[in-house]
Amino acid sequence: DIVMTQTPLSLSVTPGEPASISCRSSQSLLASDDGNTYLDWYLQKPGQSPQLLIYKLSYRASGVPDRFSGSGSGTDFTLKISRVEADDVGVYYCMQRIEFPLTFGGGTKVEIK
Amino acid sequence: QVQLVESGGGVVQPGRSLRLSCAASGFSFFNYGMQWVRQAPGKGLEWVAVIWYNGSNKKYADSVKGRFTISRDNSRDTLYLQMNSLRVEDTAVYYCARAYGEIDYWGQGTLVTVSS
Numbered sequence: 034d035i036v037m038t039q040t041p042l043s044l045s046v047t048p049g050e051p052a053s054i055s056c057r058s059s060q061s062l063l064a065s066d067d068g069n070t071y072l073d074w075y076l077q078k079p080g081q082s083p084q085l086l087i088y089k090l091s092y093r094a095s096g097v098p099d100r101f102s103g104s105g106s107g108t109d110f111t112l113k114i115s116r117v118e119a120d121d122v123g124v125y126y127c128m129q130r131i132e133f134p135l136t137f138g139g140g141t142k143v144e145i146k
Numbered sequence: 147q148v149q150l151v152e153s154g155g156g157v158v159q160p161g162r163s164l165r166l167s168c169a170a171s172g173f174s175f176f177n178y179g180m181q182w183v184r185q186a187p188g189k190g191l192e193w194v195a196v197i198w199y200n201g202s203n204k205k206y207a208d209s210v211k212g213r214f215t216i217s218r219d220n221s222r223d224t225l226y227l228q229m230n231s232l233r234v235e236d237t238a239v240y241y242c243a244r245a246y247g248e249i250d251y252w253g254q255g256t257l258v259t260v261s262s
Contacts, residue, residue, distance in 0.1 A: 075249075082252040082254055082255060083191065084252070085248055085250050094250065124190075126191055128191075133196070134207045135181075135193040137190055137191040137192070140190045140191075
């Protein structure tokens with residue numbers, strides 16, 4: 034199984050400041066047949082179900098503000114929030130779907146200072 | 147709008163069975179693969195199972211293989227998860243999720259508690 038490792042475990046951010054979350058996979062998530070990188074990012078706000086933020090490495094899901102961006106390659110990935118807002122609190126998860134079983138990172142809890 | 151509504155959760159003793167349902171609406175259910183993802187209390191997300199849009203293929207996490215069965219009824223726009231031989235470690239909120247590649251919609255979840 035592909036192991037997904039996220040860092041840091043938690044992050045405390047001042048509103049308006051940037052934030053960055055890292056995710057590393059134990060195998061490359063780059064598909065040789067279509068050139069896509071199958072890495073997605075989710076946010077689980079307190080008391081809610083997860084919601085899709087970024088799919089296939091860098092594509093923002095519908096309705097997701099452009100403050101959120103995904104980048105990386107191969108086995109190292111980053112989710113960046115350019116200016117954190119109060120509504121961004123919650124736990125962020127990366128997930129690989131290049132192969133089954135799908136696997137998630139352990140999560141990064143983001144809180145506001 | 148897309149809606150996924152899970153039901154069937156509850157408290158069950160170890161070794162017993164439970165069947166979860168997920169009623170879908172607001173989209174063409176028969177066109178989409180569907181998944182179950184669970185979250186133990188205070189823990190992260192764990193993928194459980196996937197079923198192809200037409201039910202032709204299914205995949206399971208090793209932790210549930212041989213005990214859980216995912217199925218769907220496209221005439222009823224409903225996804226199921228039959229859970230047999232339940233264990234204490236199966237205690238979790240179970241989310242139904244739509245997947246056309248990425249998981250783009252999640253239900254609100256249903257809590258399954260396995261306890262004697």
